[in-house]
Amino acid sequence: MSPALIPPDVYARLAGLRLGARLATGQGIGAHNSRARGAGLEFAQYRGYEPGDEPRRVDWKLYARSDRFFVREAERDSPLTAWIIVDASASMAQIDVHAPERSRITAARSIAACIAELALRQNDRFGLVVGSGGGLSVIDAAYGRRQRDRIDFELRRIQPQGGFPTAAALRPVWEKIAPSSVVLMLSDGFEEGAIQLAEKLSAAQREVGFVRVLTADERDFRFEGSPRFRDPESPADQRRVDATAARDGFLQRFGAARSELRRRLASAGVRVEEHVADEAADGLLRRLLRESP
Structure with missing residues (x-):
């Protein structure tokens, strides 16, 4: 167990969850008995x-x-081969203003650690891909506790930076992730490269679940006064706004954008779920795996 990545209460609740082999259709298989x-x-x-x-x-x-x-x-x-893909572009470092200890990447680390733990318990093979402006890091799929510990260590090392890797840089993903693998991508959904990768993996007979990681600030827009916003991947792009005047418009436009991404990925056969950083990871997994609360 990784206490810093999986809180004790979440770790205890993982007992009722099973990774399934059919995420894209939403038909969880549980213990792979089909x-x-x-x-x-x-x-x-x-x-x-x-x-x-x-x-x-x-x-x-x-x-x-x-x-x-x-x-x-x-x-x-069939035993599973589960792959976790983490978008570690700069925007994944976004924090909640009212709870700076929470960030997108912190939430993604916790979800990824939970998936690795579930695969370990089921004696399934599991691997990790981390993509950022610094390049691509791949841990080949394997079994066992040492594999879980390798992934734990790599998750802790993630430092979001730059954009998502180019299509050419992602070529090793195609060599490693075999057909019929289950792929869980953790991203904020702002990187076109990450979205296209999910679509292409699904088209190539991989079962793909796309977890969009958001901050509570994006969900609620709890800003006050005249905050300054900047693009973490283009620091020069900054804008100061009147929070009260901007709130309703932001929530409407962002809601429409979220719905459009969901439709786009669903049309490609990708299972989509959203996770807000102030939520427990097992709640997300319960929805993704179609388990009962």
Whole structure:
């Protein structure tokens, strides 16, 4: 357990949660007791090779006859491979004015640690991708407590900076995250690159859940007087506003933007949930995994 990342009360409530294999459709499977196509013993079908498939699953005899790569799929009770992708661009450092100990990245760390803990308890493979202006950090998917501890350490090291990595820099993601993996992306939803990555992963047969992490200030706009706002990724872009006059307009426009992002990702088959930094991580996971409160 990571006390700083998973509060004790949240850790205790994780006992009732299970990672499922179908996040994008909203049909949580729980303990993976349904049949799925994978690397089992009973042959089911062939499909074309995709980046990330294990070479041992390629049917080399069929390749010799057809000069094309095919992968054998089989029916099995499927363990998960869960990937956590954390957007660590500069805007993820945003704090709540009335509770500066809370920030988007603090909330994202806690959610990511909970996901790793759930995967550990289920004996599933899990990995981590962190993307920022400083580049891409990848921890390959693996099992066990040491893997959980590696991810814990990497989450603590995150320092949001710059923008989200470019498409070219994200190429290792495609090499690591195999088809049928479950992917949970933690982002504030302001980086077009992160949104496009979620869409492309879903289109490439990955089950994708997109968790939009917001601050309580964005939800409630609790500012007073004439605060100055600046873009953390473009510090020169600053604006001072009359908080009272701006509140209703901001909440209306931001609400519309939130709805539009939800529609966009849902149309791409991506499961979308919002999490506000003053909420407990297990509440978000309960919604995402379709568990009962």
